[in-house]
Amino acid sequence: MMSFPLLEVKDISVEYGVDGKTIKAVNHVNLEINKGDVVAIVGESGSGKSTLAMTFLNLIEKPGRIRNGKVNYRGAKGVVDVLRMRPVDLMRYRWKEVSMIFQSAMNSLNPVMRIEGQLRDVMIEHGTDESLVDAKIDEKLKLAGLTTSIKKSYPHELSGGMKQRVNIALALACDPKLLIADEATTALDVVVQRQILTRLLKLKQDLSLSLVFITHDISLVANIAEIINVMYAGKIVERAFAKQLFENPLHPYTEALLQSIPTLEKGTAIKGIKGTPPDLSKEIKGCPFADRCPKMFDRCLAEPPELKNVGDNHYVSCHLY
Amino acid sequence: MTNVGIDKERMEAVTSSRPTKRFKDFMSKLWKHRKGKAGLIILFGLVIFALIGHFAAPYNPLANNAAAFQPPSHAHLLGTDYIGQDILSWFMVGTGTSLVVGFTIAILSALIGVTVGVIAGYFGGKIDDVLMRAVDVLLVIPGFPLLVILQTFLPPTLETTVLILSILGWPFLARVIRSQTLTLKERQYVLASKLSGLSGMQIIFRDIIPMLIPIITINAIFIAVGGVVAQAGLAFFGLGDLRSVNWGTELYYFFNQDGIAYKAWWWLLPPGIGIIILGLGANFLSNGIFETTKPQKGG
Amino acid sequence: MNSIIETNQVTKEFVTKRGFLKRTTSTTRALDQVNVTINENEIFGLIGESGSGKTTLGLAILRLIDLNQGKINFFGENIYDLKKRQLFNFREKTQMIFQDPYSSLNPVVTIYKSVSTPLKVFHKEMSEEQVVDKVIQTLETVGLTPADQFLNKFPSQMSGGQRQRVGIARAVISDPDFIVADEPVSMLDVSLRADILNILINLKLKLNKSMMFISHDITVTQYVSDRIAVMHLGQIVEMGESGEIIKNPLHPYTKTLIDSIPVPDPNKKWNTDEIGGQISEYTNEGKNECSYANKCPFVKDVCRERRPDFKEVEKNHFVACVLYD
Numbered sequence: 001m002m003s004f005p006l007l008e009v010k011d012i013s014v015e016y017g018v019d020g021k022t023i024k025a026v027n028h029v030n031l032e033i034n035k036g037d038v039v040a041i042v043g044e045s046g047s048g049k050s051t052l053a054m055t056f057l058n059l060i061e062k063p064g065r066i067r068n069g070k071v072n073y074r075g076a077k078g079v080v081d082v083l084r085m086r087p088v089d090l091m092r093y094r095w096k097e098v099s100m101i102f103q104s105a106m107n108s109l110n111p112v113m114r115i116e117g118q119l120r121d122v123m124i125e126h127g128t129d130e131s132l133v134d135a136k137i138d139e140k141l142k143l144a145g146l147t148t149s150i151k152k153s154y155p156h157e158l159s160g161g162m163k164q165r166v167n168i169a170l171a172l173a174c175d176p177k178l179l180i181a182d183e184a185t186t187a188l189d190v191v192v193q194r195q196i197l198t199r200l201l202k203l204k205q206d207l208s209l210s211l212v213f214i215t216h217d218i219s220l221v222a223n224i225a226e227i228i229n230v231m232y233a234g235k236i237v238e239r240a241f242a243k244q245l246f247e248n249p250l251h252p253y254t255e256a257l258l259q260s261i262p263t264l265e266k267g268t269a270i271k272g273i274k275g276t277p278p279d280l281s282k283e284i285k286g287c288p289f290a291d292r293c294p295k296m297f298d299r300c301l302a303e304p305p306e307l308k309n310v311g312d313n314h315y316v317s318c319h320l321y
Numbered sequence: 322m323t324n325v326g327i328d329k330e331r332m333e334a335v336t337s338s339r340p341t342k343r344f345k346d347f348m349s350k351l352w353k354h355r356k357g358k359a360g361l362i363i364l365f366g367l368v369i370f371a372l373i374g375h376f377a378a379p380y381n382p383l384a385n386n387a388a389a390f391q392p393p394s395h396a397h398l399l400g401t402d403y404i405g406q407d408i409l410s411w412f413m414v415g416t417g418t419s420l421v422v423g424f425t426i427a428i429l430s431a432l433i434g435v436t437v438g439v440i441a442g443y444f445g446g447k448i449d450d451v452l453m454r455a456v457d458v459l460l461v462i463p464g465f466p467l468l469v470i471l472q473t474f475l476p477p478t479l480e481t482t483v484l485i486l487s488i489l490g491w492p493f494l495a496r497v498i499r500s501q502t503l504t505l506k507e508r509q510y511v512l513a514s515k516l517s518g519l520s521g522m523q524i525i526f527r528d529i530i531p532m533l534i535p536i537i538t539i540n541a542i543f544i545a546v547g548g549v550v551a552q553a554g555l556a557f558f559g560l561g562d563l564r565s566v567n568w569g570t571e572l573y574y575f576f577n578q579d580g581i582a583y584k585a586w587w588w589l590l591p592p593g594i595g596i597i598i599l600g601l602g603a604n605f606l607s608n609g610i611f612e613t614t615k616p617q618k619g620g
Numbered sequence: 621m622n623s624i625i626e627t628n629q630v631t632k633e634f635v636t637k638r639g640f641l642k643r644t645t646s647t648t649r650a651l652d653q654v655n656v657t658i659n660e661n662e663i664f665g666l667i668g669e670s671g672s673g674k675t676t677l678g679l680a681i682l683r684l685i686d687l688n689q690g691k692i693n694f695f696g697e698n699i700y701d702l703k704k705r706q707l708f709n710f711r712e713k714t715q716m717i718f719q720d721p722y723s724s725l726n727p728v729v730t731i732y733k734s735v736s737t738p739l740k741v742f743h744k745e746m747s748e749e750q751v752v753d754k755v756i757q758t759l760e761t762v763g764l765t766p767a768d769q770f771l772n773k774f775p776s777q778m779s780g781g782q783r784q785r786v787g788i789a790r791a792v793i794s795d796p797d798f799i800v801a802d803e804p805v806s807m808l809d810v811s812l813r814a815d816i817l818n819i820l821i822n823l824k825l826k827l828n829k830s831m832m833f834i835s836h837d838i839t840v841t842q843y844v845s846d847r848i849a850v851m852h853l854g855q856i857v858e859m860g861e862s863g864e865i866i867k868n869p870l871h872p873y874t875k876t877l878i879d880s881i882p883v884p885d886p887n888k889k890w891n892t893d894e895i896g897g898q899i900s901e902y903t904n905e906g907k908n909e910c911s912y913a914n915k916c917p918f919v920k921d922v923c924r925e926r927r928p929d930f931k932e933v934e935k936n937h938f939v940a941c942v943l944y945d
Contacts (some may be wrong), residue, residue, distance in 0.1 A: 044809040044810060044811060045809055189669035189670055189836065190669075190836070190837075190838075190877060190880040190881055190882075191669070191876055191877060191880045193880065193882075194879070194880035194882075194890065197890065198890050198891070201890065216809065216810060217810070217882060218810065218884060219839070219881075219882040219883055219884040220882035222882065222883065222884045222885055222886045222888070223882050223883065223885075223886075223888060223889060223890045224889070224890055242886035243886045243887070245886070246884060246885065246886045247886075256811065257810065257811055258884060259814075260810060260811045260813065260814040261810060261813075261814075261839070261884060262814075262817070262839045262840055262842070262843035263839065263883065263884065264838075264839055264842065264866050264878075264881070264883065269818075270814040270817070270818070270843065271814050271815070271818070272811055272812055272813065272814035272815035272816075272818075273811040273812075276779050276781075343728065508723050508726075509718045509719075509720055509723045509724040510723065510724055510725055510726040510729075510734075512684065512716070512718070513716070513718065513724055513725075513734075513787075513790065514726075514737065515684070516682070516684075516711060516714070516715055516716050516738075516791075517737040517738040517741055517790070517794075518708065518711050518712065518737075518738060518741035518742055519737065519741060527726070527729065528726050531728050532728070
């Protein structure tokens with residue numbers, strides 16, 4: 001944790017302009033990812049977790065726009081702000097430094113091109129020496145847990161899990177330092193999900209990758225992530241090491257979220273969180289969770305809480321602390 | 322559980338008719354859409370023009386008491402034709418006839434097309450096979466030659482023309498409606514309606530047809546324009562009822578009664594421009610309907 | 621305990637045509653000789669991966685598809701023998717809760733109209749006032765309070781969780797005996813799932829409904845279910861009390877499934893060893909072998925020679941695997 005972070009998100013805000021309204025999807029978020037970290041960003045739909053991840057790659061497109069903030073990446077040539085990169089550098093950055101696997105990526109492979117060709121295109125586009133490409137294709141497929149014979153296949157010949165592995169191979173094509181998985185296994189069956197995630201963890205070990213998992217499934221991150229960020233209504237409300245977060249959740253939202261998921265133990269009753277997330281197109285004066293929070297008091301409605309360290313790198317944004 | 326008494330207000334609220342409100346919402350949306358608004362204004366303008374012609378045309382279009390081939394003047398704003406009939410009056414009354422022709426063809430074609438399409442799509446199986454083969458047959462026959470043949474053998478009245486055009490107008494719509502129905506019937510709420518005990522026809526009227534209204538309207542608009550043009554085309558070839566006053570017969574007389582020789586451009590332009598304006602208005606309107614009713618993402 | 625649903629050797633095949641002039645056909649068995657019994661006042665969980673045939677079984681039990689073979693008894697009577705009038709009565713007694721809260725409500729029909737339809741069809745004797753009363757009562761049962769506010773809303777004016785409650789209200793309003801809930805929470809946010817699950821449990825506890833709960837999520841299923849059946853490629857491979865299935869899974873497939881479930885416990889970090897053999901897609905073509913043989917780490921020659929019997933290995937715990945012969 002002491003070293004300079006690999007990726008540092010500073011005070012980033014993202015807005016979407018839809019139907020004349022401005023939706024504040026991400027609201028003044030700070031985040032650091034260090035070399036070798038496995039970081040999870042957990043949140044429900046509309047929490048802004050995917051939008052936040054898109055800023056890492058400067059992928060926000062109309063009608064969205066980045067209101068303010070920086071995404072500092074520490075590359076070979078020192079620290080650069082991803083949001084202010086020239087397009088040509090950005091293209092290099094997106095595969096060679098940071099790459100991303102999406103949930104929908106499974107269906108985004110080119111249907112009329114063999115797997116091999118798709119990998120080759122990416123590699124050559126990013127300046128891989130042509131004589132090395134064949135060996136690298138085999139290497140990446142093996143890394144993703146696939147037999148090299150599938151490189152002659154077309155996407156429709158593969159199962160969902162295999163296609164997602166091809167996407168891992170694609171994401172690894174240019175040896176990135178950081179891999180972001182945005183709900184990458186949500187559409188897959190549990191057994192395949194586990195296989196893919198353990199494969200990613202193994203890659204992290206073998207290639208000293210940093211990993212960021214974006215997911216709605218808080219149970220899942222317990223099994224894979226070291227540092228967990230909980231997002232709610234465009235803000236990170238709690239950040240802690242996995243062990244701390246699950247054993248001692250501080251934010252009432254995290255606590256309620258953990259109480260709302262069933263476990264394999266019979267007999268523990270679960271309860272949902274009352275109400276709905278706030279309308280992000282409206283100005284929120286206090287804490288965004290205030291009107292659903294069982295521990296709400298006057299101050300929560302008046303001023304927004306700051307994300308602060310309450311000891312042992314356990315951050316929480318709540319007036320109780 | 323609280324036992325709530327029923328007050329009148331609430332009963333009215335749940336039983337009051339909603340479609341009118343939806344129609345209003347839709348119209349106000351369309352009015353805000355640039356092309357939609359333009360289309361509405363153009364088509365509405367044509368209708369007003371035709372109505373004025375029906376009730377207050379300056380002359381009887383069939384009265385031939387002026388000099389022939391007069392260029393536009395104060396007395397005859399669009400001049401006169403080969404036997405001294407007032408062209409403006411002819412055009413105004415003719416607009417009415419042409420619009421009624423187009424509208425009737427659209428309604429009849431839509432009725433047949435929607436019925437066939439929805440039934441084939443929803444019930445599937447043998448019914449689908451039979452109906453769609455019929456559609457295929459009608460679609461592969463070259464339309465205009467068939468029109469010409471039919472019109473030649475049937476009595477030359479405007480009604481037969483409308484009927485023939487209606488019968489030839491629906492097959493394409495039926496295909497579109499059928500494929501939409503195939504998608505719609507897979508929606509879970511259709512299954513939910515089935516489980517609620519509703520019959521096939523009830524489901525069609527509740528879960529299928531309301532969703533098809535925009536697409537039916539758009540297609541009907543094009544059928545109407547196509548109908549007007551086809552009728553004009555037939556009349557141009559001297560087929561159908563040539564005593565009827567409409568855009569087509571106006572063109573027919575222009576070409577057959579020395580309009581070209583006299584360079585009577587004032588005679589040719591009105592029906593031509595009328596058809597262009599109608600097509601333009603129809604295009605704008607259907608574009609507006611399409612864009613204001615296409616499904617939006619998310620909830 | 622009395623059984624409400626009993627399936628007997630239920631088999632459903634789907635034929636796909638391919639190739640030039642569609643002359644090559646291949647048959648996939650979505651349901652392969654399924655025998656399950658669902659008891660009165662019980663929530664019966666059915667788990668399986670996508671493509672395992674679990675939804676097909678749900679549809680078959682409600683007679684929404686035709687079978688190739690087998691019969692399904694509802695209170696002892698084969699529903700596939702019902703004539704029109706009897707089928708109408710059967711429809712009144714059975715209902716379904718859907719997965720997708722966005723597609724299961726007609727967007728141009730008000731909540732009142734959607735929910736009241738089963739009443740208006742099955743209870744024509746009720747007056748409009750009675751119907752309104754019953755709709756309000758039912759909406760309140762599923763937690764949509766104050767119900768008045770929702771009557772005139774359209775689905776687009778409600779959140780996913782609220783829509784799902786409307787779906788449940790529509791399913792229970794005509795007082796059915798048996799409900800199929802097909803992945804009712806899989807499309808909802810985590811924090812909203814709990815309330816929906818608790819409503820389903822209360823339907824059993826307070827209104828004595830019987831239910832088949834279909835899901836790919838074992839944690840959720842065991843939370844609501846009394847018994848669980850595990851489906852794999854159209855076959856039931858294991859069935860038993862839900863606590864028993866979780867604690868003591870017998871079939872190798874069930875074991876793999878349970879091992880793969882994420883558990884909210886940071887002390888159970890996944891190690892980087894991969895589990896459960898190869899991933900690739902198989903379909904059930906009705907061969908005379910164990911459906912799991914291609915993936916099973918314990919596969920023996922005998923697994924490919926015949927189908928394992930589905931037998932009671934422990935009390936009320938059934939499994940189809942040669943390891944327990």
